Amino acid sequence: MEPILQCSGLCKNYVGKTALQNVNLKVERGRIVGLLGPNGSGKSTLIKLCSGLLTPSTGILSIAGMAPGVETKKIVSYLPEHRYLSDWMCAKDLLTVFSDFYADFDMSKALDMLQRLGISLSSRLRTMSKGTREKMQLILVMSRNAQLYLLDEPIGGVDPATRDYILNTIISNYSENATVIISTHLIADVEKILDEVIFLREGSVLLHTPADELREHEGKSVDACFREVFKC
């Protein structure tokens, strides 16, 4: 089977700024990958390129062997780092939109998660608290039986209890063959669930290694390695 994500010489330039330069990556299926780096290191840019929201300046990017487009959007489930759903919609409307557009959306899974969280189908997004909104967005994204989940800062700005809920939801809702890429700088919180880590610095891949190997080799946690590598 082809790797779920492959980048070769990938670059993304904005006017007067290089966001990604010469990124070469191969991510296999069935992995939970931490995309780690300080602010402005290119994590969100890489995720947006993978989800088709940006186009590469140069280089090749393929998702399951295909260039980003309509076909890859059918198998990629993306969670942006900020609010992206219409405020006026209620939970039921959002479920309908996702089930209308995504063939892999599992309505029963979504309903089950909503029920366990006590979110009413009639509650509108604008009336939900920040944490509940984050959970709602995550429920929608993780209720898809996607092949690649791209989660951009899923635990940023929420309380520790919500963080635990989000991480548990991620672990318990992706299939064995699916890959989850989590971008974050809150490494201590996600470290326990990661199979692989990718360190990004100033748009370049500094390190791509299995998390256990890094811990064994360096004799410390991923969080400690990160702090050492990115020390100011």
Next chain:
Amino acid sequence: MLSKLIHYDFRSTGRAFGPTYLVVLALSVLYTILNHIPHANSRPLTALFDIICGLYILSLFAMFLLTLIFCIKYFYDNLFKDEGYLMHTLPVTPAQLLWSKIIIGGVWTLASCAVAFVSLWIASLPGIRSDIRYDREFLQFCQQALNKLAENPEYIGVLLLSILTIIAGLIFVELLFYTSMSIGSLVQRHHRIVAVLVLIGFMIAHTILLGILSTLSDIQEVQNFVERVSFSLNEVQEMCATLGCVLAYFVLFIGVNFVINNVIMKKHLNLE
């Protein structure tokens, strides 16, 4: 997928248009009711009637202005701001996103025209005030137009072509705004200012282009050619030919604008 997008866009936009239409229709009903109450000797009633009359006319203008502003704002917010993160990750093509926006923009504009027509019809129901004449004139105008069409069925083609040209004109204007905003989204800062400047640029370009076309029509050889063609045409055919030229101009630039928007969303999307 296009039908699902259209359904979603209608649901999103309907929340704004529904209340607007209700206000316009309610004011026209209120106007008609007051027009049926004898109030020649009641100053408060006369004042109320005048206020409602003014509000109703204002609401008609406001409805068309809101239709334009809301369609443009919806296009920008839905595709180039936060909601764009959902829209551009749906398994649909940029062309489908664009078609959906064009269709809902066109339908709401036509719906606004229909609401204006219905409200004018309600307001034109014969009332008591003899000094307000325009209401009856509106009904008379409609009646005369229908009679003329019944007498001269060949004008039905002209009417249909006129409607088609108006719709194409609306889509052309709509796309002009959309293209300006798409181009504005390409820059990293001051998207709106750039979009306004691009729009002004487009307007100047179209004015120059129409000026060139009109200068060309003044050239003797062109005039001779037009006269030769016109000579062989009757009045209806001549009207159809003129409308056809206007329609062709709109269709050409609808195509150009569609391609520009599609390329920007497909190759240069810049959601930050």
